[in-house]
Amino acid sequence: MTLCYRSTTALGLALAVLASPALAGMEEAREFLDNEIGEMSSLTREEMEEEMQWFVDAAQEFQGMDINVVSETIATHEYESQVLAPAFSAITGINLTHDLIGEGDVVERLQTQMQSGENVYDAYVNDSDLIGTHWRYQQARNLTEWMDEEGADVTSPTLDLDDFIGLEFTTGPDDMLYQLPDQQFANLYWFRYDWFNDPEIQAAFEEEYGYELGVPVNWSAYEDIAEFFTGREIDGQEVYGNMDYGKKDPSLGWRFTDAWMSMAGMGDKGEPNGLPVDEWGVRVNENSQPVGSCMARGGATNSPAAVYAIEKYKYWLENFTPPAAAGMTFSEAGPVPAQGNIAQQMFMYTTFVPSLVQDGLPIMNEDGTPKWRLAPSPHGAYWEEGMKIGYQDVGSWTILDSTPVDRAKAAWLYAQFVTSKTVDVKKSHEGLTFIRESTIEHESFTDRAPKLGGLVEFYRSPARTQWSPTGTNIPDYPRLAQLWWQNIGDASSGAKSAKEALDALCEQTEDVLERIQRAGIQGELGPNLNEERDPQYWLDQEGAPKPALENEDPEPQTVKYDELIASWQ
Numbered sequence: 001m002t003l004c005y006r007s008t009t010a011l012g013l014a015l016a017v018l019a020s021p022a023l024a025g026m027e028e029a030r031e032f033l034d035n036e037i038g039e040m041s042s043l044t045r046e047e048m049e050e051e052m053q054w055f056v057d058a059a060q061e062f063q064g065m066d067i068n069v070v071s072e073t074i075a076t077h078e079y080e081s082q083v084l085a086p087a088f089s090a091i092t093g094i095n096l097t098h099d100l101i102g103e104g105d106v107v108e109r110l111q112t113q114m115q116s117g118e119n120v121y122d123a124y125v126n127d128s129d130l131i132g133t134h135w136r137y138q139q140a141r142n143l144t145e146w147m148d149e150e151g152a153d154v155t156s157p158t159l160d161l162d163d164f165i166g167l168e169f170t171t172g173p174d175d176m177l178y179q180l181p182d183q184q185f186a187n188l189y190w191f192r193y194d195w196f197n198d199p200e201i202q203a204a205f206e207e208e209y210g211y212e213l214g215v216p217v218n219w220s221a222y223e224d225i226a227e228f229f230t231g232r233e234i235d236g237q238e239v240y241g242n243m244d245y246g247k248k249d250p251s252l253g254w255r256f257t258d259a260w261m262s263m264a265g266m267g268d269k270g271e272p273n274g275l276p277v278d279e280w281g282v283r284v285n286e287n288s289q290p291v292g293s294c295m296a297r298g299g300a301t302n303s304p305a306a307v308y309a310i311e312k313y314k315y316w317l318e319n320f321t322p323p324a325a326a327g328m329t330f331s332e333a334g335p336v337p338a339q340g341n342i343a344q345q346m347f348m349y350t351t352f353v354p355s356l357v358q359d360g361l362p363i364m365n366e367d368g369t370p371k372w373r374l375a376p377s378p379h380g381a382y383w384e385e386g387m388k389i390g391y392q393d394v395g396s397w398t399i400l401d402s403t404p405v406d407r408a409k410a411a412w413l414y415a416q417f418v419t420s421k422t423v424d425v426k427k428s429h430e431g432l433t434f435i436r437e438s439t440i441e442h443e444s445f446t447d448r449a450p451k452l453g454g455l456v457e458f459y460r461s462p463a464r465t466q467w468s469p470t471g472t473n474i475p476d477y478p479r480l481a482q483l484w485w486q487n488i489g490d491a492s493s494g495a496k497s498a499k500e501a502l503d504a505l506c507e508q509t510e511d512v513l514e515r516i517q518r519a520g521i522q523g524e525l526g527p528n529l530n531e532e533r534d535p536q537y538w539l540d541q542e543g544a545p546k547p548a549l550e551n552e553d554p555e556p557q558t559v560k561y562d563e564l565i566a567s568w569q
Contacts, residue, residue, distance in 0.1 A: 025056035028090040033422075036083065040426040042438040048422045051158050052091060055417055058154050059092035062410040066095045069411055071125035071395065072103040073331075075354045076183040076431025080418050084427070088417050094410050103127075104250035110398070111478040114139050117402045123411035125182050128169040128394040129257070129470035130477045134179065135172035136522040137476075141399045141408065143177040154409045156416045163421070163436045166394040168272065169469050173288055179396030182419055183351075183433035186392045186467045187258060188458065189215065190337060190348035192363070193373040193561065195234060204228075214558030216378040219264075219312060221556035222346055226320035229343035235362070242320035243336055243345040244313070248489030251330030253481050255347070256309075256488055257470060259391035264309035265382025266300050268543045273471030274388055277544035280480075281306055281506065282473045289528040290475055290513050294506035295535035295545045301506035302499065303545035305382035308552055310491050310498035312380065316346075317492070326492070337372070338363055346377055349393070353432045353455055373561055374454040376463060381552045392467035395433075434459050457565055475522060476512065483508045 029052035033045070041048055071077040081098040089096045099121075101109075106126055113120040114137065134140035147155040161167060161177075170179035195201055196213055205213040209224050216222040226241030233239070246252065259279045261267065266281060267274030277283045281301030283292050293299035300306060317326060322341075325333060334352035337345060340362030356363060356372070363371050377390050397415035399408050418427065424439045429448070432455060434440050440459050449456035458464055474480055483505055491501035513527040520526065539547045 022056050022060065025059070025091050025093065026053060028087075029053075029056065032087045032091065036087065037423060037426050040429060040444060041422055042425055042436070042442055043421050047158075051156070051420060051422050054156055054158070055088075055092055055413060058156075059094055059410070059413055062406065062413070063093035064095065065407070065410050066097070067122050067407060067410045067414065068097045068099065069123040069125070069414060070099040070101060070106055070109060070121045071182075072106050073100040074183070074351050074395075074431065074433070076351075076427065076433045077125065077395075079427055079430040080182075084418050084423060085414070088414055092413065092417075094413070096414050098414075102250075103254075107478050107481070110400075113400055113402055119400075119403050119407070122399070122403050122407045123415055124398045124400075125395045126179075126398050127469060127477075128166070128179055128181070128396050129474070129481075130398070131170060131172060131178060132470070132472040132474040133477045134398065135174065135176075135472060136525045139401050140178050141401055141403075143180060143399075145176070146399075146412075150405060151409060151412055154412055156420070158421065159416055159419075160421065163438050164419075165437055165440070165464075166392075166396075166435060169392070169394045170396050173472055179394075179398045180415055180419060181394050181396045181435045182415070183395045183431060184392055184435055185349060185351040185433045186458070186464070187347050187349050187377065187390055188374045189344070189346060189377040190372060190374055191215065191344040192342075192371060193453075194371040195229075195343060196561070201234075209556070211556060212558055212560075214560050215375045215564060216344075217557035217559055218378050218383075218554060219380045220553050221558050222344070222378050223312075223316070223553075224556050225344060226316060230320040235340065237341050239341050239343055240320060240322050241343050242316045243333065243342045244317050244321055244325055244347065245328040245330060245333035246317055246326040246492040247329050247332075248485065248493060249329045250482065250485050252489055252492065253483075253485030254330065256313075257481060257484055258393070259388060259468075260313070260347070261300075261306055261309050262388040263377060263383065263390065264305055264312070264380035265384065265387060265546070266303060266305040266309060266544060267387065269384060269386035271386075271388060271466060272468030273473065274544065278471055278473040279388055279391075280470065280474060280509075281544075282509070283530075283544075284473050285528065287524070287528075288472060289524075289526065290473060291528055291530045293509040293513070294503075294532075295538055296532040297510065297530040298538045298541075298545070299506060299510075300545035301509060302502040303539075304548035305380070305544070305546050306502050307498045308382065309380060310488065310502065314492065314498065348374070350374065350455060351393070351431070351433060353452065354430070357451060357453075368451050370451065370453040372453050374458060375561060375564060376458075381549055381554055382546055388466065388468060390467040392464070392469055394469050454565065475516060475525075475527060479512050480509055483512070 085098040166181040229241035262279035268277045283298045293301045335355045487501045487505040490496040517527040
């Protein structure tokens with residue numbers, strides 16, 4: 001358990017009163033390094049003190065200023081809010097409040113500030129999924145220009161942008177950086193390694209299905225494994241072969257925009273995102289302008305592959321998943337595998353790993369190693385080599401132009417503090433959301449890797465580059481994202497068929513694109529919709545949208561986990 005850093009020692013108070021702010025700040029910094037960071041840093045102690053001295057000096061003109069920032073509620077941001085924010089305030093003299101709210105609420109506050117021009121928050125940690133929004137609207141500070149010009153005096157000489165692993169996701173097509181990564185996590189396949197390696201279970205599976213039990217490479221194998229485990233009694237409890245969630249809630253939208261359709265094979269080839277058709281089914285032209293979402297305009301949101309993706313999700317939710325999951329949200333469903341009755345999960349956000357490695361859980365061994373493992377998620381029948389295979393969330397610091405310069409500078413100092421090399425290794429041990437190469441390669445994670453079920457191996461492997469956030473095809477994430485959970489919710493609940501829900505989704509998407517186009521608010525970067533034509537025209541073209549396959553359940557494939565991990569090294 002983390003012990004919150006406290007700055008109210010007698011020495012700290014005395015220095016704060018009697019000494020200069022700079023001296024007091026450095027005394028607070030040394031106490032913070034002693035009590036909270038220790039050797040959990042990629043820097044030496046001398047380098048850490050030099051970095052802290054820079055923050056103390058750079059913050060002098062902002063002493064006593066009240067600054068408010070916001071992020072979603074996950075373990076990483078809880079550590080920032082409860083430990084790093086108070087430390088930053090004590091060290092710099094800036095009164096920093098780091099609010100934690102739901103992700104949907106973060107997007108709503110950001111949207112409100114963009115629309116009103118009122119300074120709701122001084123900085124936001126919002127997903128890089130909004131990169132297309134920030135690049136087109138030009139309401140977020142261009143950090144490349146900011147660091148060279150107006151914000152140069154508050155940009156740390158030790159920021160080391162080359163050390164960040166996610167900058168390609170926060171950079172626009174203009175090669176300008178709009179967001180600074182603060183945390184990253186992927187969605188991966190999760191499974192009970194102990195059960196998959198049990199000789200009796202292996203023999204029973206092979207006898208029933210005719211091939212070896214292992215990590216599923218495709219959805220056909222995943223479905224067989226889900227069917228095999230569901231209803232089976234293991235360790236005295238009934239087991240389910242799948243875990244998911246289905247409540248009509250904003251988080252249901254993320255479940256699908258977070259690359260489910262690309263995993264099925266709906267979009268085009270291309271990394272980090274399919275081009276010209278991405279994982280939302282939105283097509284862009286050669287100028288990166290969105291031209292359609294429905295098949296009639298060359299999009300793929302209502303294509304056969306998209307329908308297949310939704311129908312598979314529904315079938316697995318209804319047949320192989322705990323009944324309560326249909327009424328759960330993202331945050332409610334994430335910790336459920338820790339209860340010990342889930343055999344596998346196609347779509348595990350690794351931000352939940354901290355809740356899955358607690359001592360005493362039925363999914364943990366007595367020596368602190370997990371009974372489970374993480375692996376790449378299997379792909380659907382429409383997927384082809386060279387296509388995006390998974391999603392990576394990159395929560396990133398964003399400062400809007402509507403934030404006054406002095407407040408923006410103070411907030412930028414905090415953004416750099418919580419991503420600094422001084423604190424990043426310790427922060428990453430708390431939240432397990434990696435942003436720096438130096439942290440991933442730190443010796444402490446080599447030591448801890450056996451207790452994290454493959455997470456470290458994944459982030460050290462070349463495979464991680466195939467997992468990416470929403471790309472630049474999406475011109476207004478806040479407005480378009482809400483359409484997904486509303487329409488997919490209709491399919492999930494049975495109010496509409498998958499095809500009906502997706503037809504409605506793509507039509508509403510194009511309504512939004514058309515309004516942006518008419519308003520002209522994104523200029524030459526904004527949508528430029530294709531004329532509607534017979535969808536068959538587009539189905540006959542190469543790439544997405546793709547015609548329906550005669551066989552959407554190809555031969556199942558599995559791979560041994562240990563061989564998979566060895567291939568990464």
